[in-house]
Amino acid sequence: MSTHVTPLKDKVPLAQKAAFGAGHLVNNLLPGSLGVFAFFLLTAFGMDPFLAGLLGGLPRFFDAITDPIMGYISDNTKSRFGRRKPYIFIGAILSGILFAVLWQLSPDNSQMYNFWYFLILSMVYLIGNTMFSTPLIGLGYEMTFDYNERTRLMGFSQTIGQMAWMIVPWFWVIIANPDLFSTQAVGVRNLSIVVGAICMFLGMMPALFCKEIDQTNLTNRDELTLKNIARNFRSLLHNMVLIFKNMTFVRLCAATFLVFNGFQMVASFSYFIIVFYLFKGDYGLAGTWPAWFSTVSAMCTAFIIIPVITWMANRWGKRRAFIYSTFLSIIGYALKWWGFNPENPWLMFMPLPLMVFGIGGLFTLMMSMTADVCDLDELNNGMPRKEGTFGAIYWWMVKLGQGLALVLGGLVLKLVGFDQNAAQQTADTITNLRLADILVPATTAALAIWVMWKYDLSEERAMEIKKELVNRRGEL
Template sequence: MSQSVKVPIGQKAAFGAGHLINNLIPGILGVFVVILKSADGFGMDTVLAGLIVGIPRLFDAITDPVMGYVSDNTSSSYGRRRPYIFIGAILSGLIFAILWQVHGDNTEMYNFWYLLIFSILLIFGNTIFSTPLIALGYEMTSDYRERTRLMSFANTIGQVAWMLVPFLYVLIPDDSLFDTQPEGVRTVALIAGVVIIILGILPAIFCRGIDASKMEGREDITLKSVFGSMGKIFKGIKKVLNNKPFAKLCLATFLVFNGFQIVAEFGVFIINFYMFDGDWGASKWWIALFPAVTAAYTAFIAIPIINWMANKYGKRKAFIYATLISIVGYILKWWGFDPENYYMVFLPIPLMAFGMGCLFTLMMSMTADVCDLDEFENGMPRKEGTFGAIYWWMIKVGQGLALVFSGVILKLLGYDPTATTQTAEALTGMRITDIVLPVITALCAIWVMRNYSLNESRAKEIKEELVKRRGEL
């Protein structure tokens, strides 16, 4: 049951392709939700649009832990994870394409229920894909530092999605390409579905995890056993959450990621309505460039620096330093969104990028360390699937809640989805919230991680003891 130390570059690239899909799906969803709320798109009420992405996340509370349990206990000639990744990629691509085949001239409630039902189905398909994928990454290497390098590489590839997706704000409103924005949404969804399938199956084909053929303590997986083991599944969740280092990772991630997610679409509206007075034609390139340049900077500058920081100072300190840097970047957004000088929009990016750049690079690497700690304390079977399921359930449910709260906050601030301009009071409220909220949640995350205890020396001690227990050389 030995693990490799160095992960071959081809496997890193395939794993990164899976991460690209994990970013592509929510990235495109974010664009489509903005179009749902815009007067030129579907003009849907902001609260209804938020519910479409928020309610399905509640199903993750059940599907993610169950998928983690199933994946952990699966025995097949193709491994514990890869068959599900293959099937889940195909399902995710097909359902995503069908989900967005909606028309602007439908009634608001028809579109709401159609999108809600297929969004719930997408959750099931994506769970089958993403939960085993994340677990596979945790077990691709046993080396403390190689885990960070693997996650850095995968997140760099994953950032490509965020470099490309923002340009949908340019392409979909282009009347030389599409007669209407809803038509653009339908076409892009079909193309995205094909991309999701092609790239999503790559980790299933090329990546390798632990050889689990001799792993002890696993249960037989049947439909009856899964339903009969619900009690065990949630007892396992309780045991995992009692792992203090892991609980800290989940809470810190929840705070940073969802503080960012609640206000993620605010930047679109601030650029368009504050900097360009509601002229989508003039603002579209800046709306696209701001997140695209942020993603490029994150991938090629911030993540390599974070990787270096983790090796020099340790993962905990690297997280704290990077998050503090990002807070300064968030504050600079007040001066960055300047209607008199559009190029100032790039001012906060070099510092702000460290927030998202450090989050998944370091937290996923640290979660792999936690899986070793769990085996050390609780024995076999290893529970990468359960840890990955709970970690990403926290993210996805938080993201759903964030999108719901985003719509509610926009409405409370006075945003009108049917108007071509917004009031000065609404825009000022959006600008303040866009800065204050992620700063507060980032500071709370730093407080949570201030005494995180699973450092490199402790991780190496645990690994050495596990090697002895398994009888490995």
Template sequence: MSHQETKKKDMVSIYQKSAYGTGTLVLNLLPAALGIFAFFLITAFGMDPLLAGILAGIPRLFDAITDPIMGFITDNTRSRWGRRRPYIVIGAILSGVCFALLWQLNPEASQEYNFWYFLLFSLAFTIGNTMFATPFVGLGYEITSDYNERTRLMGFAQFMGQIAWMIVPWFWVLIADPDMFANQAEGVRELSLYVAGVCIVLGVVPGLFCKGIDSSHIENTETISFKTLGSNLISVFRGIKEAFKNSSFVKLCAATFLIFNGFQLVASFAFFIIVFHMFAGDYGATGNWPAWFGTVSAMATAFLVIPIVTWMANKWGKRNAFIISTFISMFGYCLKWYGFNPENPWMIFMPIPLMSFGIGGLFTLMLSMTADVCDLDELRNGMPRKEGTFGAIYWLMVKLGQALALVLGGVVLKLVGFDPGLATQTVETMTNLRIADILIPVSTAGLAIWVMWSYDLTEDKAREIKQDLIDRRGDF
């Protein structure tokens, strides 16, 4: 494999990387906080678990519609501010406002009122978040056209994004603290305002300060209006079809779905294992260990994994870096058997540095590789470039994996005999849960390696594609 020095014009300044990383922090903070607050929808606001499940599922189905449409809109937008930036600013403000309103529920109100209130604002939040997230992801793909600089950009952005995962685990502690809030409902309502404010302020930063491709250079864009609605929808489906004809992109989606689904499926198991295996169901003795587990995992990802994965990608190529980092994570998952030790709680941190190579390597590398795929698509299908469409479809795979994980996680808990109504669990139940906690992510990671083994969009090929594009339409 040949390595070329990144040209000065293709390098992204620390200023630009920081601005984009700020957006990545928001991209992580909103869903992370949403996942925590959703738990209190049942315990603090008295929502029936079945209705709570419906409220979690409908917005994700709505996502499946809005994401590709937003991808098409941002790909075909022409404005003096570019194709992405106006939507990022508007979307950040709209999603922040709707997130705050979403959680101003009244526990004294009827369940029917709270259900419809939450559903309507969930759909409004989904629209706002799609307006922010889809163009934001597309913007990241086009900030630089250099093969290695893309990885460095995504590595830096993911580093900043991990700050959200360092903070969010402590929401559990804050909301349940009677010295801070009179009750859980008050904690959720007030904390959501702070989260929303932070997301609005930080979310507009990439829209104001990041620079993408000059939209005046983008050809063959379609007119977007009510008159062209029918032809626009046909074009949306045509873009999705072309994306799935790209075998390299399909492999990225499949590998991401497998690894993220496996990770999310067992994400909640760590909490149950810490409480019921390590501390025999004693929540008082458990204390802040689960929160520290999440925070240390994010810190290991940010300060250890992402720099190493970025270095490996620049040294040995993105595909090889992905395979190596995924193998390391599989070994880390196996170490959880010894790490969750009732005799020595500090050992829960032992597998974290190795486990973190899974998710840390996944998004650092996959987002960079998706940018390479966008070049390949332009070479095959011409303009307009479809970073928004590819970004929307990729993140839709992530969301579908997360949704499936939420369903299958409950199935696994039921199969192993876990009973949330019991103060303690049987030894057999906890043994089976611990086996599932290891076997599931190891299996999905192994399948992801198999999928990516034949991925062939190497650095040499990516640079050839870039040169062909420059010869065809010039360099911009």
């Protein structure tokens, strides 16, 4: 049980936590909206399914390249405005504008025109979004050096970020509502402008109100010039090698990969089970039940699970909090077998408070632990601090796994015998679908517990590292 009291200088004021949380709301709202809007590439703009798949997959490879580069640039930037905030400010503006421009498609255009328009604009949009999101993650790692305050900061920001997932499921309903928009294409174009404007405004909040680390004690940073571009690239590769040699960090990445992508692999299955099992394939009867399922999940995560996880971590340590919360999520997954009941659809909400312990605890704890790992890296490898690069590689692993999960999710659907053209699914298909919906995330969660069982960066060790770094830097 922790008895540590956070020093006043290490506490993050509420206003800064809220501003940082606003950034996380944008970080969730943009990809969440992108996922919903992408569906309408097929129905509203007549895109061929194969081409739509390419539009979903090809930009991910580009994103995987830009993230580490932006992390390295952010770590080594020297500016009177800070290392992170100038990029966050400009990136927020670019992200909001480019997201809106990205969706100004017309079904009257040729299919190949829309394909190339969307593909090229996606690459440009991702540059702006990477400029925003990668420094934002790095900023969170350095806003406090206190072991427990890091968890409180990440918990608070994740709570605000979850609000995006309460909103996004309703975009399906809004865009397809003929009383609001004459066509789905009009709905996508107009709603994208609203989403872009909101994200632009909220995304600037961390740049305006959050405080960065004092740059006085940051030494050994690389000179970012065109003349040094070859040397900078070698330095980036060297930093990435050092990071991947950090087995404590590798455990965090592996556990995240398992929990998040096990969940993502079957994320759409609940929708299919609600429609085809609870309501016998009748989309009219299913109505807004799937949207409510997602919204209630996010509400449970934001207002129940994340505060509980934060309390658990500060009381018992982050490793034990992760193991306990992940185990509870396995119980929640198992309860879905009884929760999805055609006789009483309301029971679908019964497993949610336990099930969302996995995802609810994951990023709160992992982002807090990654901040601890940044201290460990400075202890072992010296300056410069690499919060931006650590954050970029961590989220690169998440995105890579997410792409893999989407592919494997489709494969699992095929293996269970799901027929997308059938009005109703066979009894065997429904049974296999329900089993996969439970067994896949439960198995990956159990493997994540195994990975984290020997995680060794405890609160006591983190305090020792912090003390050593303060002495090394000559700080008071």
